[in-house]
Amino acid sequence: MAASARLPRHGRLDLGAALSNHPDMRDSVRVRVSRDLCGGARPDFGGPATAEDRDLFRYDVNAPLNLRKTVESTNAGVEVSRIAFSSPDGGLVTGRVTAPVTRPGPRPAMVLMHGIPGNARAMTDIAQNYARYGAVVLAINAPFVRRGGPVRRFTAQDRAEQIQLIKDLQRAVDVLRSRPDVDPDRIACMGVSWGGAMGALFVGIERRLAAAALVVGHGGPVSHSTGPDGFKHIARVPCARRVAWIQAMAPIEPIRFVGHANAPLLLQNGTLDRLIPVADAAELHAAAPQPKTSLWYTAGHNLNQQAVADRHAWLVETMGIDPM
Template identity: 50%
Template sequence: MVGIVVLAVVSAACRPAATVPAPPPTPTAAGGGEATVAPMAGDQLETELAPFVAAELGIRGVAPAEWVEAKPGHFMPAVRADWDTRLVHEFFPGMTLRELVESLLLPVLKVEEWPSPVSGHPSARLPWNLYAIELTQRPLSGSFADVALAEINAGTYLVALLAPKNQRDALRQSIFLPALDALEPIPVEDPNRYVQDSLALFEYDRTAALDIEEVGTESRSGLTVTDFTYASPKGGRVPAMVIVPDDPGPFAGIILMHGMPGKRQHMTTLGERYAKAGAVVVAIDAPHARPEHLKRTNEPIAYTSQDREEQIQLIVDLRRAVDLLLARPDVDPERLAYVGVSYGGAMGGLFAGVEDRLQAYVLVVGDGGLVTHETGLDDVFRGLYSLPQEKREAWLEAMWPIEPIHFVGHAAPAALLFQSGRQDRLVPLPDAVRYQLAGSEPKDIMWYDAGHNLGGPSLRDQGLWLQQQIGIDAQALQ
């Protein structure tokens, strides 16, 4: 149902229930030991397996010693020519097996219907069900996927082996089945250490002059829209826009953040509607939309240290936008909020963990951040994964400590609103759920039967929510 659905975890799936056959009863071995699975055809390879720990996922297990870890729990051969072979370990908190299959595995593997399990495989720790899928759609055609899923109260575990059909049998015996037996849940990594180590990166001199330079002003049916720039504490100038109601006030204050790629002008219509609802609205350009970035690359993500510098700069520049609102006598300092969409929804989680002067954050179709967005199961043949190993590892090492999912749990006492679409292919449901679960209380979660563009009902809902938080007139958004 489109509209407000406030949940602690996901409660509805995206496809008809019939697409996911129920798993068979889990077999048990005589004497209480592990049950065995009959080996399939093919010679077993001699493969040295080494232990790994993915504290971010709350798991540890084994993987081929000579393979590289592309991201926590994801392994592939060191030779690029063999990248059609991969071993994936994942944990999806708060998700059922059915929800995981329908929201992520069906679209990623490009299959219309999920098969029945070929067998169970109870390890000492998890009740696995095994699935065998021959892939026929590009870019995975010619490959075979062995997938193991184990659903428990906390969520669903996944181990998957993607391999060429002529290697599948041998790799299944030597890598996939040992990986199932070895996978073990462990306590999830405490994200607080990243927050504590990184907060100083976002500090700046609040007493420094904003150095506002007006570019142009326009009157629009009861509103005044002004384009301007202000000085960034990290260098250069911040292109910005402020929309002010012509009434005397005092008003709430709202900061808007656009998506990627995008710029502040994409938020003009939304900003005008919020201004008519009784808010002074500020929108800025993210660093990736500014001339300095575009001189170096036409892509919003450079996969270099530039991305880290620009993400830090964005948060500092947003903090200066708070200073700008607080400097206005027509803005009530106790009625401030942030609304971010897509990339803005993700960066809002980082902003919320750093900035303590806002009362509310609306995070629309956001995920855990750029690392999350670039390392999903659907990203294995492009973007970050196309880089040489050393560049990929350097980028992950630089970006992971400032990933928004570490910070969104520190928004309190500010309130959080998460809005997500069940059919969103840019932010798959598992990524949205992880982000929501990481958020601090108080929080509300709203799901829509929509894709990345949630549509009009989501605006109505966020208006009603912000009316409660900062006293805007939600009727003006109808």
């Protein structure tokens, strides 16, 4: 495959090659500690998440969903609907469900998580594609989309919203499992870019997934904002505020949680990606547990058609969508 760079069959990333331009970094979840968090080095995330860390994302599974659905369109057997349901941390989770209504059930299903900037509607093409191949697809809006305003505020609100998002994604699984057209044993998740990073956190919490695809993902907001290539993202934030934000967010950094995943993982990244440096992505690939498939492509942030084909084939195998 000329368009992509595959790894050996065991799926492990060649970190020596991937990090050849970053000799100061290690293939470990625990990274170097900076004496001055305003200096640009990543903090020590403290190793894999503990049971106490994971308890932050507990919610009342018996709480009513208060599900609302409004059909927007039906075309070629695919129905698109607006959806809303109660968030465990208050308010309504909003999003869209795309379903193959003429196909006999129960069907495989997927939860989609968008990137930054983005929203559930931005995932429409991806959702419709998988619905055409037999999956019921639910894409939700992140809390920052629902409230409006800046994506990040570099306050404690960022931490609260990241915790809320993971609870909302768990409730999205509840929604899919409540549908008579969904096979509860064939639910996958897919996150793109920031959504891929959040997917890495989600798979460390949610135990009911059959598979998870982390597409152009990275280790998390702190990793992405404090590494050798990423410090520019928070350079203008005043030092005291920056340190407080890092201290609040580091305990819930996705790279600390991905090792708890209990479903097969697909990780796809591009070696020419200007938004997600190879080193950031490689740390996530290294932290992900087996069984995993790590794929690299000579491509930018949008990857390429080979990545789309590889992902589809992997989803056919792991959660049973129709072959392309």
